[in-house]
Amino acid sequence: MQTSLGAEDALADDLEPAALRAADTVVRELEIEIASGRLADGEHLPAERELMSRFGISRTVVREAIARLASQGLVESRPRFRPVVRRPGYDTALSAVGGVVAHLLREPGGVKTLYDVRIFLEAALVRNAALHARKDDIAALREAIEANRLAIDDSERFYATDVAFHAVFYRIPRNPVFPAVHIGFTEWLSDHWRRMPRSPERNRVNFSMHKAIYDAVVERDPDAAEKALQSHLHAAWEYVRGTFETA
């Protein structure tokens, strides 16, 4: 039932069928300038008062436009500073969902849901590694696991090398999406990880599991690698669950 509008068109410009805010124009324009590189990465956005004169709009609209660009990760806007232009990467895409994910994790079963996705993905990644890892990939794995071994007595450092070891698998497909996803996983789940009590004994267990995964990859055995990865992550989950789980 479309309203029988009609008359009353003395006003000028409303040719678009869709409703649009004035800020849309500015956003699109600036998007283009950023994508084309006329506004280079790292450079900062023109002053609000300049933009309002350039586009012939009020500061209200300028600020809304900037806010939208910020929400899309195209500019980085710290409170009192000039917004900085940021050409988006797959990592910024992930950080854009950070807020929503934080909410989802608070819901019952949210953490487990996300963790299951991690297990699923990482299982596929280690399988992929066992099948397609190149010599330099294997070398990176060896370095990572060696660093992990050397950090067994330093739980803080062990955590870092642990993350780094897993990160190698995300890099092997050489697709920028995977490392970004890994960053997301570690950020979103870091709260749960950090609350887990750590100890050299525990580290030793985890290291041996890493070693098992590594060995399987070296031997080009995808099934063994996948199995090792799954039992590793499942065991870790049971450990944290038994440690401090409440709900």
Added chain:
Amino acid sequence: MQTSLGAEDALADDLEPAALRAADTVVRELEIEIASGRLADGEHLPAERELMSRFGISRTVVREAIARLASQGLVESRPRFRPVVRRPGYDTALSAVGGVVAHLLREPGGVKTLYDVRIFLEAALVRNAALHARKDDIAALREAIEANRLAIDDSERFYATDVAFHAVFYRIPRNPVFPAVHIGFTEWLSDHWRRMPRSPERNRVNFSMHKAIYDAVVERDPDAAEKALQSHLHAAWEYVRGTFETA
């Protein structure tokens, strides 16, 4: 009142890295009300003028807060309408990245990068299906592929049933993240898909590949299923690439 802060403000903030906008308070408050359900899903947000009196802030700040909630998917804000509260799901999380992804896809190799991720994930999904699909999962697959077969002569309907067939695999792990990801893939890549010329002959080829995947799953052969899926998606890629690719 903005006013210069009195001396009694000593208890205030900024021992932390600090820098907070006035909108932050409102955002956090409303986030809580939405998460707790006091602002139910589907309901619409209080009027801006009411929020400004409730929080004692200007409309400027209220609008910015709402804009932020909208960018996080917690409210849905169409141009001239009252913002509608939306309890976030894994699908809203994905739609939040839509904007950034759109930019990334425009960059050279962007589509291929995302498509490779899809192949990788979906290969793992069909493998998972072959290993763990339950009877009802198999039934769902059979229905989906049958619908696909019946639509061979109707390219429009074939596309829909094609998507639906693939969607089944994303549901089998029974983890809400995967269906959301699938929606993301189909949305982001739909442009490329729609430009691909379709024909009953082409549909027949695709159907046979679907059938091959289905058969492998039924026979509980993960390797065959994965192989079939990969060759299916790779073939599809080559087809679109050979059809209209330029850069």
Added chain:
DNA sequence: ACGATTTTTTTGGTCATACCAAAATTGAAA
């Protein structure tokens, strides 16, 4: 001259007020 310090200008953050047009609501008419 030059780096450090103080002063000035710029700029983002917020507030207040006002107006318009479209949406939502109300109420009268059929």
Added chain:
DNA sequence: TTTCAATTTTGGTATGACCAAAAAAATCGT
């Protein structure tokens, strides 16, 4: 009860102003 026009809300935008912090310019001490 339904329909549709009149009225009230409400979101979108514009102005103009002020503050405090950042950035830039000017000044100073050695």
